[in-house]
Amino acid sequence: MIKLNAITISIGDELLSGKTIDSNNAYISQQLDLIGIPVVKKLIIGDVREDIIDALDWAFAQADILTLTGGLGPTHDDITKSVLCEYFGVALVPYPELLEKLKERFIKRGFKFSVSNESQAEYPENAALLENPVGTAQGMHFVHKGKHLFVMAGVPNEMKAVTDKGIIPILATLTSALVEKIDIHSIGIPESTLYELSKPIFDEHPNLKVAYLPKQGMVTIRLSINSNNVGENTAFLLGIFEQIRQRRPKNIYGHDREDLSSVIGSLLLERKATVATAESCTGGLVASMITDINGSSDYFSTGFVTYANQTKQKLLGVREETLARHGAVSEETVSEMLSGTLRHAESNYAIAISGVAGPTGGSAEKPVGTVYIGVADNSRQHIQRFQFGNNRILNKEMSAFTALNQLRLLMEGLI
Numbered sequence: 203m204i205k206l207n208a209i210t211i212s213i214g215d216e217l218l219s220g221k222t223i224d225s226n227n228a229y230i231s232q233q234l235d236l237i238g239i240p241v242v243k244k245l246i247i248g249d250v251r252e253d254i255i256d257a258l259d260w261a262f263a264q265a266d267i268l269t270l271t272g273g274l275g276p277t278h279d280d281i282t283k284s285v286l287c288e289y290f291g292v293a294l295v296p297y298p299e300l301l302e303k304l305k306e307r308f309i310k311r312g313f314k315f316s317v318s319n320e321s322q323a324e325y326p327e328n329a330a331l332l333e334n335p336v337g338t339a340q341g342m343h344f345v346h347k348g349k350h351l352f353v354m355a356g357v358p359n360e361m362k363a364v365t366d367k368g369i370i371p372i373l374a375t376l377t378s379a380l381v382e383k384i385d386i387h388s389i390g391i392p393e394s395t396l397y398e399l400s401k402p403i404f405d406e407h408p409n410l411k412v413a414y415l416p417k418q419g420m421v422t423i424r425l426s427i428n429s430n431n432v433g434e435n436t437a438f439l440l441g442i443f444e445q446i447r448q449r450r451p452k453n454i455y456g457h458d459r460e461d462l463s464s465v466i467g468s469l470l471l472e473r474k475a476t477v478a479t480a481e482s483c484t485g486g487l488v489a490s491m492i493t494d495i496n497g498s499s500d501y502f503s504t505g506f507v508t509y510a511n512q513t514k515q516k517l518l519g520v521r522e523e524t525l526a527r528h529g530a531v532s533e534e535t536v537s538e539m540l541s542g543t544l545r546h547a548e549s550n551y552a553i554a555i556s557g558v559a560g561p562t563g564g565s566a567e568k569p570v571g572t573v574y575i576g577v578a579d580n581s582r583q584h585i586q587r588f589q590f591g592n593n594r595i596l597n598k599e600m601s602a603f604t605a606l607n608q609l610r611l612l613m614e615g616l617i
Contacts, residue, residue, distance in 0.1 A: 206377050207242045208234050209265040211257050213272035213282060214356055215248045226271045226354075226361050233365055237374050238381050238428070239267060249273055254285045258351075266349055267373065269365075272356035274339035276318045282353065287326045290344065294324045297331075304338055329353075332368030334360050341368050350376075383426040384439040384457050385415075386446055389607050391453040393421050399449050403442060410442075419590075419600045452616050455607060462606040463491045469613045470501035470551070477609065478503040478547030480518055480539040482530065482556040483573065485509060487602040503549040508539070518542030531556050531568050533585045536576040540583050551612070552578045553605050557588075559597045573601045577608045584608065584617050 210230050216222040224246055231241040242265060247253040249272075261268045273282030287294055301323035308315040322338045325331060332341030332352070339355040341364035350373075354364045388396055393416045400423065404412050415422040425442060427435050440457075447454040456465050470477060479489045489505030492498055506517050511530055514520040519542040520535055528534040539554035557573030564570035570592050576585035588604060590597045611617040 206239045206266040206373075208239050208267035208269065209243045209245065209261040210241055211245045211247065211261060211268065211270045212356065213247055213249060213254065213270065215279075217246050217272075218248050225358055226356060229358070229362060230269050230271075230365055233370055234267070234373070235426070236381050236383065237370060238377055239373060249279050249281055251281060251285050251288075254282065255289055258289055262346065262349055262351075268349070268351045269369070270351065270353045271361050274353070274355045276316075276321050276338075283321075283324070283326060286329075286342075286344075286353065290326060290328055290346070292327045295327045297323050297325065300340070307338070332364050334364050335367070336360055336363045343368070343372065380429045380431070381426050382429045382433075382435045382439060383424060384443055386423040386425065386443050386454065387420070387456050387460065388422070388450070388453045389420045389455060389462070389603060391421065391450060396421050396423065396450075396453075400446050403445050407442070418596050420603065451614075452611055455610060462603055462610065463495050466492070466606055466609050466613070467495045467498060467501060469610065473550070473613070475550035476501050476503040476547075477551040477553065478543050478549040479505040480543040480552065480554040481505065481507055482509055482514070482539075483559040484555050484557075484598050484601050484605075487598055488553055488555065488605050491602055491606065503547045506543060506546075514539065518546065529568070531558055531572060531574060533574055533576075533587070536574045536585050537583055540576045540578040540585075544578060544580060550579060551609060552576075553609055554578075555601055555605055557597070557601060559594045559601075560592055561594055571597055573597065573604075575601065575605045575608055577605070577612045579612065584612055 210227045212224050212227055214222065217224045227244045234241055245257055247257050273280045283294065301320060304319060304322055305315050325340065325342060329342035329344055332343055334340050334355065337355055337357060337360035339360065342353040344351040352369045354361045393414055397414065404410055409427055411426045413424040415424055425439055427439065429435050443457050455462060481488055486505060486507045492502050508514040508517055511525050514530065514535065515522060518539050520538040524534050524538055536554045536556050539556065540552045543552040543554060554576045555573065558564050558568055558570050560570035571590040573588045573590060574585060575588060576583055586608065590600045
């Protein structure tokens with residue numbers, strides 16, 4: 203088995219300053235890991251000629267595979283191609299067919315084609331071009347002293363397209379190592395608790411590689427295993443997922459690309475049912491997440507953003523007496539929001555949310571982060587109080603994710 207390793211390099215002053223988060227290195231690492239090529243080091247550098255040359259020397263001395271992203275645009279600070287020509291001692295060569303395609307692309311989009319864009323059809327003469335189907339800067343593949351350098355644009359969707367369609371197929375032919383993986387998604391369960399309930403299962407399979415990936419209120423368990431053939435361990439990994447889900451079905455909601463929006467979408471489609479939303483503190487975020495899924499018009503009825511008390515009364519029929527006695531952030535108000543949503547939207551299910559997102563507006567009884575989340579069908583309601591943190595944006599996000607999970611639990615009969 204041929205074992206290869208890799209180093210990823212990202213170029214961009216905006217990455218060093220923190221104005222832009224470097225997500226490219228993470229994606230490339232994930233894709234290389236799937237074909238058994240570990241990324242052993244990562245590097246971020248600025249748009250500086252000397253730094254790019256030093257980074258290439260350093261990386262070529264340590265790794266078999268190098269990836270480099272950034273600096274391929276048409277402006278004066280995009281110097282990657284010129285530095286690569288200097289590094290390899292070659293010239294830039296024009297690609298007339300690419301130039302014509304670029305001009306056609308601009309014309310179709312109603313833009314003027316400026317002279318500066320002609321550089322997007324010029325590449326180092328020793329580069330094998332990798333098609334970029336979603337942008338103007340083509341990817342490049344260099345072989346240098348038996349090692350491989352792949353260069354891509356820094357725009358994330360362009361980087362992903364070149365990685366998936368160009369780089370991975372090439373590297374898959376160079377290594378016989380394959381890795382299969384599964385991501386197991388959870389919500390509302392601490393990482394330590396998830397570890398304790400899953401550890402006995404993993405201990406029975408020492409060949410599994412396990413990683414816990416926590417973020418606010420949610421944890422993903424990434425399992426990976428070496429395979430000789432693609433699909434060899436798919437059933438095994440799915441079996442592990444089912445074992446863990448059976449231990450905490452309220453918290454384990456899906457795997458891989460099954461996010462909460464797609465999970466509830468599938469459940470609604472199976473039931474030929476619809477859902478409507480009524481949101482206060484989340485400002486329409488739940489409705490936005492539901493409609494992120496293609497085809498959601500088959501099951502999403504409508505969404506009410508009733509941020510002010512007056513709109514809760516006018517659009518949903520929440521009683522003034524209820525608001526005066528219990529407040530907008532209360533089980534009673536959310537109950538009437540649910541009833542009004544079902545009535546006015548004529549949907550099968552409803553979600554309602556009202557809370558104190560912060561950072562101000564809290565009280566001793568209802569501190570910042572207090573959120574009431576309700577779900578209902580035409581026969582019953584389930585309303586629960588949650589206490590999130592002090593960060594407004596994270597409170598909104600966690601409220602939205604939790605609301606989707608509560609709907610899942612209602613539909614699956616788990617609450």
